[in-house]
Amino acid sequence: MTDARDPNSAAQPQGHLGQLDDLREQVDQINLQLLDLLSRRGELVAEIGRLKSSEGGTKFYDPKREEDQLRLVRQANRGPFTDAAISAMFKEIFKASLDLEETREQRKLLVSRKQKSEDTVLTIGDVRIGGSEAPVLIAGPCAIESEGQMDQTAALVKELGGGILRGGAYKPRTSPYGFQGMGVDGLQLGRKVADRHGMQFMTEVMDTRDVEVVAQYADILQIGARNMHNFSLLREVGAVRRPVLLKRGLSATMEEWLYAAEYILSGGNENVIMCERGIRTFEKWTRNTLDLSAVALIKQESHLPVVVDVTHAAGRRDLLLPLARAALAVGADGIHVEVHPQPATAMSDNEQQLDFEGFRQFVAGLNLISKQR
């Protein structure tokens, strides 16, 4: 409140205002100097990032280096800011600098959204997967065992809205004495049955020497979890033009998984579907732990479609439906599930495949898929 009778009362705020303007002017100048310094620092950090990636590194975060720098600035700190306040400001600077280094690196990756912002939508025969397309259902037995088994399964999967029939002809088994798959005979069977029912056929390829023959019979080549780090195989499927479903490795980080996909894209094959299938954790009540955050995060980081293999994620039938629902809720572009006419007598994975009744209930519970397709 000003008092008109007091000669100072009107002048005083004006004097303060003048002082305030002056101080703010100085602060503005310092802001510009700080900005200039921050920009120069950013350029140096970007150079550090370039050096690190030219040496083949992908890890830019260096906590020890950050701690060393914090120690130096705390020692030099004369106030008025507390050491804690100064540390917090510098930590923000490190964080932004790290983003700068990582963004630069990721911008180079073909799998990255920073490279291609719109969703990749794959067209495989009459099936479309990714983007705003309805979620797809990929289903079939673990291993191809006979024409009858494949035919009955295909008929049911198709009836319930699934467009992709899966079935293994080459099986990666823990024991070398376990059933290893029917090989080329299995591939021929899978192709024949898929054609009979107007479906796409997906099967696993485990060996670089088999890529050509598998690509001859299958519409989608699957790279299994155990082979996600098989870089020769990734390069080989990068050289064919068939879509590839790339499962996440048992203990692979999301970054490693994306780099595995990058191997395929960099070979010229852009048709990659990422498949989360659970990762190995300390938990014993499920076979693996389904990492739903990976589904959401990979879709954020990458333009590629992501599907979820609920069968291997849980390793138990009672969890298939809730996990599949959760996967769709976080944005999965499809569900992969194993179904067999007589799971109890299946040549592999008999603990976790659904029987026909179970599969009907599963699809009915999912609802979404048959409704939206």
Ligand SMILES: O=C(O)C(=O)C[C@]1(C(=O)O)C=C[C@@H](O)C=C1
């Ligand atoms: O010196 C490095 O190695 C950097 O990457 C730069 C920098 C920084 O901003 O100072 C950035 C991130 C790291 O965690 C550590 C330090």
